Amino acid sequence: xxxxxxxxxxxxxxxxxxxxxxxxxxxxxxxxxxxxxxxxxxxxxxxxxxxxxxxxxxxxxxxxxxxxxxxxxxxxxxxxxxxxxxxxxxxxxxxxxxxxxxxxxxxxxxxxxxxxxxxxxxxxxxxxxxxxxxxxxxxxxxxxxxxxxxxxxxxxxxxxxxxxxxxxxxxxxxxxxxxxxxxxxxxxxxxxxxxxxxxxxxxxxxxxxxxxxxxxxxxxxxxxxxxxxxxxxxxxxxxxxxxxxxxxxxxxxxxxxxxxxxxxxxxxxxxxxxxxxxxxxxxxxxxxxxxxxx
Amino acid sequence: xxxxxxxxxxxxxxxxxxxxxxxxxxxxxxxxxxxxxxxxxxxxxxxxxxxxxxxxxxxxxxxxxxxxxxxxxxxxxxxxxxxxxxxxxxxxxxxxxxxxxxxxxxxxxxxxxxxxxxxxxxxxxxxxxxxxxxxxxxxxxxxxxxxxxxxxxxxxxxxxxxxxxxxxxxxxxxxx
Numbered sequence: 001x002x003x004x005x006x007x008x009x010x011x012x013x014x015x016x017x018x019x020x021x022x023x024x025x026x027x028x029x030x031x032x033x034x035x036x037x038x039x040x041x042x043x044x045x046x047x048x049x050x051x052x053x054x055x056x057x058x059x060x061x062x063x064x065x066x067x068x069x070x071x072x073x074x075x076x077x078x079x080x081x082x083x084x085x086x087x088x089x090x091x092x093x094x095x096x097x098x099x100x101x102x103x104x105x106x107x108x109x110x111x112x113x114x115x116x117x118x119x120x121x122x123x124x125x126x127x128x129x130x131x132x133x134x135x136x137x138x139x140x141x142x143x144x145x146x147x148x149x150x151x152x153x154x155x156x157x158x159x160x161x162x163x164x165x166x167x168x169x170x171x172x173x174x175x176x177x178x179x180x181x182x183x184x185x186x187x188x189x190x191x192x193x194x195x196x197x198x199x200x201x202x203x204x205x206x207x208x209x210x211x212x213x214x215x216x217x218x219x220x221x222x223x224x225x226x227x228x229x230x231x232x233x234x235x236x237x238x239x240x241x242x243x244x245x246x247x248x249x250x251x252x253x254x255x256x257x258x259x260x261x262x263x264x265x266x267x268x269x270x271x272x273x274x275x276x277x278x279x280x281x282x283x284x285x286x287x288x289x290x291x292x293x294x
Numbered sequence: 295x296x297x298x299x300x301x302x303x304x305x306x307x308x309x310x311x312x313x314x315x316x317x318x319x320x321x322x323x324x325x326x327x328x329x330x331x332x333x334x335x336x337x338x339x340x341x342x343x344x345x346x347x348x349x350x351x352x353x354x355x356x357x358x359x360x361x362x363x364x365x366x367x368x369x370x371x372x373x374x375x376x377x378x379x380x381x382x383x384x385x386x387x388x389x390x391x392x393x394x395x396x397x398x399x400x401x402x403x404x405x406x407x408x409x410x411x412x413x414x415x416x417x418x419x420x421x422x423x424x425x426x427x428x429x430x431x432x433x434x435x436x437x438x439x440x441x442x443x444x445x446x447x448x449x450x451x452x453x454x455x456x457x458x459x460x461x462x463x464x465x466x467x468x469x470x
Binding site: 017019020023024026027028029030031033034035041044045048049052056059060063129130131132133134135136137138140141142176183204205262263 | 322324325326327328336337355358359362365366367368370371372373374375376377378380381384385387388391420421423424427428430432433436437440
C-alpha cells in the first residue's frame with residue numbers, strides 16, 4: 001500500500017491544525033519561564049552545547065578554511081613582504097623577550113625582598129571559536145574546551161593581546177564565553193596611569209562604557225584600561241582597551257582585540273593552588289620564530 | 295517483505311534524508327562563525343528562507359513542529375531567551391501559510407517581495423521581543439541590515455531549495 005496518507009493517519013488532522021497556536025503559546029510560556037528563572041535554561045544550554053560541540057567542531061573547520069581561502073587569496077609577493085615584516089617584528093620581540101626575562105628576574109628578587117605573595121600562575125588554553133550564533137543581540141561565542149580541559153567558570157578569555165570576555169558556562173567539553181561587548185558584561189578595571197578603578201560595561205556595540213567612575217577622575221584620551229583583578233575572578237593587569245572619547249555622554253573605551261573577528265582565543269586559567277604551593281612564576285615559552293607568512 | 299512497500303520506504307527515507315540535509319546545512323550556516331559576517335553580528339536568517347519556501351511550495355502539517363524544535367535548539371545554542379527563535383519561526387510559517395494561495399501562482403518577484411515582508415517582520419519582532427525580555431531598548435540597525443541581507447540572499451538559497459522541491463515533486467508518495 002502506498003504511504004500516501006501515513007502522516008495524516010498517525011496524527012489526526014485537527015491536532016496538527018491547532019499546532020501553530022499551541023506552539024506559539026508554548027514558546028511564549030518558555031520565554032516567560034526563562035525570564036523568571038534562568039538556571040534550568042543554563043543547564044539545558046550546557047547539555048545541548050556539549051552534545052553539539054563535536055559536530056560543530058568538525059563542520060566549522062572546513063567552512064572556515066573555505067572562507068579563509070576566499071578571504072585571503074594572497075600572492076607570493078604579499079607573502080614575501082609579510083615574511084620580511086614578521087622577521088623584523090620577531091627580531092624586535094626577541095629583544096623584548098630578553099629584557100622581559102631580565103625584568104622578571106629583577107621583579108622576583110624584589111618580591112622576595114618584600115616577601116610579596118606571588119601572583120597565581122597563568123595557564124593558557126587555546127581554542128577555536130566554533131559558534132557565534134548570537135547575532136546582533138547576544139554577544140557570546142562557544143569554545144570546544146570544557147571541564148575536561150580544566151576550563152573553569154569565570155576564566156578570562158584573551159585574543160592575541162587583549163581581554164575579549166569571560167567564561168560564563170562550562171560543560172564537559174564546551175564552554176560559553178560572554179564577550180565584553182555584551183549588554184550583560186561588567187568587568188572590574190582600572191585606568192593604568194592613574195590607578196582609578198571603574199567598571200567596564202558592554203553596550204552591544206563596538207565601544208565599551210566606563211561606569212562607576214569617581215567624580216572628577218580626569219580621564220585622558222588614549223589612557224590604557226586593564227583588568228583590576230577585583231572580585232578575584234579575572235587576573236589583574238590584562239589589557240582591555242584604550243579610552244577613545246570622554247564627554248557628556250560618558251567615557252568610552254575601544255577594546256584592544258578585534259572582537260568582531262575572533263578565530264582563536266586563549267582561556268586564561270589561574271591555577272591558584274599550584275601557585276600558592278610553589279610560589280613560583282614560570283617564564284612563558286620562548287616565542288617561536290616565524291619562518292613564513294600567516 | 296513486500297517489495298512495493300520496501301520501495302516506498304526507500305523513497306520516504308530518501309525524501310526525508312534530502313530535507314534533513316538541507317536543514318542541517320542551513321542550521322550550520324546559522325551557527326558557525328562566518329568571517330564575512332563580522333562575528334555573526336549581521337547574519338542572514340537562513341532558516342527563514344527554508345520556512346518561507348517550503349510553506350509555499352511544500353506545505354506539510356509537520357512544518358511548524360519541525361521549525362519549533364529547530365528554533366529551540368538555536369535558542370539554546372545562541373543563548374537567546376528560550377523560545378524566541380521557535381516563536382518567530384512558527385509565526386513566520388503561519389503568516390506565510392495564510393498567504394499561500396495568493397503567492398502560489400505569482401512570479402518570482404512577487405514571492406521575493408513576500409519574503410522581504412516576512413524577513414523584515416521577523417526582524418522587527420525579534421528586536422521587540424529582545425527589548426522586552428531585557429527591558430532595554432536595543433539598537434535596531436544591525437537587525438535591519440541582517441534582514442536586508444537575508445532578502446538579497448534569498449534567490450541564491452531558493453535555487454538549492456527548488457532542486458529539493460523538484461526531487462520531492464517527482465515522488466508520488468509525498469505528502470500533499
